[in-house]
Amino acid sequence: MTKQGLKVLVLGGTQFLGRHIVEALLAAGHQVSVLTRGRTPDELPDTVERLKGDRNEGAAGLTALAECTWDACVDVSGYTPRQVRASAETLRDAVHRYVFISTGSVYAEQNRHPIREDDPLLPAAAEDVTEVTGETYGPLKVTCERIVGEVFGSRATILRPQIVAGPFDPTGRYTYWIDRIAAGGDFLAPGDGTDFVQVIDARDLARFVRTVLEEDVPGVFNLAGPRLSWREFVDVVQEATGADARPVWVDAETLEAQGLGWHDLPVWLPVGSEQGGLMDMSSERARAAGLTLSDPLTTARDTGDWSAGTPQKSFLTREREAEALAAQQDG
Template structure:
């Protein structure tokens, strides 16, 4: 019988943290969360809520003083200042420290596949506090190093792929689920042979529970099934019952229309500088107990949630219609060189 654990989650009210808390509770464990408490949460009443602000360093962690837990799960550590303060404060207060990092720590993001022993980016200086697209990966590298230095074999580092599923505030994966579910002709990047790879937040959460229950240390990539874009579209169409028709369009043609990664999230050309991020190997984690649900279930459950929840806007339907109309005119006028790659 698995012992009932006391677990502290740093973060825990939004998306990944919420799923981790729910998975821990479902497994019968006791959970405390440390948050700033600035926004309401939807966690069960049985969760102990502690207040603190990691941006204040050790002073912001007063609520942890004199307390002990079996494990700590760091979902909200983005800067070395935050992570060093919590890792040092909990050094003698928890047995295992699980740090949620990112696949963005890898330096050679065009490597296929990306394993845990691939080279990392140079770490950011510990006094860097601004999280941007350029600093995100280097900051996480430094955070990983801090956790490893303080906890040694008691550290577990998880490097997830893009995380998807219900409650996702980024909207990157959800954009495609909602657009395909809406049906009709839609703009699709490439020719369908590039790849999409995400990790369902619930699979990530269940692996955290496994790590804690089995006391597993080490570094693990977390990634779900790798699908071609054509297969991904088919999966979403089947999951949502949508009559949606992709207009596959070359990346350079999209760029000429002013449409790029900001408008069409998730798309990374397989031979591009970041193509390896859609080829993340999770074999080590699967051997340690990571289980993956079918992509169809992730798509279906995400749509069930997103249908009643306002979502972030990427490519608007009006702008998409303009681009599709322009491409159709060019196809009529210019034949095979228009950049359209079939349906």
């Protein structure tokens, strides 16, 4: 039976994915409270209850949650065991279901095709690790998942999204390609077009969170969108932006010789690389539980409409791009 009129606590909630989750819950008539530090812009409706706290302080930072109850909690901002241990234990008897937003980066064998929920995980980080880096991110999330499972048991739901894309994305990873192609002209396209791009639209993820809460769904779920070849992805973005742009495919060897990789060309993972399976995550289990996916054209178009008026992070500069294109031509 679908539950109506839920009271939901979102840990985080004013930025990107949290914002989409709050909006999806409000649209369905649920009551929402958010716990944040109050340090970032907040454009949520006035109907949202604001609670202030700092999860980095452990239980001492969660006093605003004392003597309150909700039907469910959605943890968008849990990155370290210290944060998640405190929130899970504080809310053990205050919420029925605890939904933890984890990551696809928890998997140990990231070159599997496809990656499924029962695949091996990375070794868990120690609970006293607090620094989040590229190396600790996945192991920390493994530990956080374990904590939520220990505290809530069958009342826990673990969501492992792939790269999340869409309006309000502060990372700029997916958005880089939308903006670069929209700018027109020849642009560097990595590889030969046969690698793959796979992202999850933040709004699809948010709707699935709502489904999990309304249907009281337990378990572990990968969340991944349609898998497109890079040629298909470029075609979609060109259609979405209406750009007069031409991809110049630059092979992996030339890119490596130029010192260009993930940090310059976000979202690109060669299909045969050690992390190539992260662009081949199975969402079969989630789709069976109610996940619906937006058309990639919709994601690209809506992201472009938003980013057109919003400054984005820079990745590959035009100068470095020109050098790589020249090297490709010389080769």
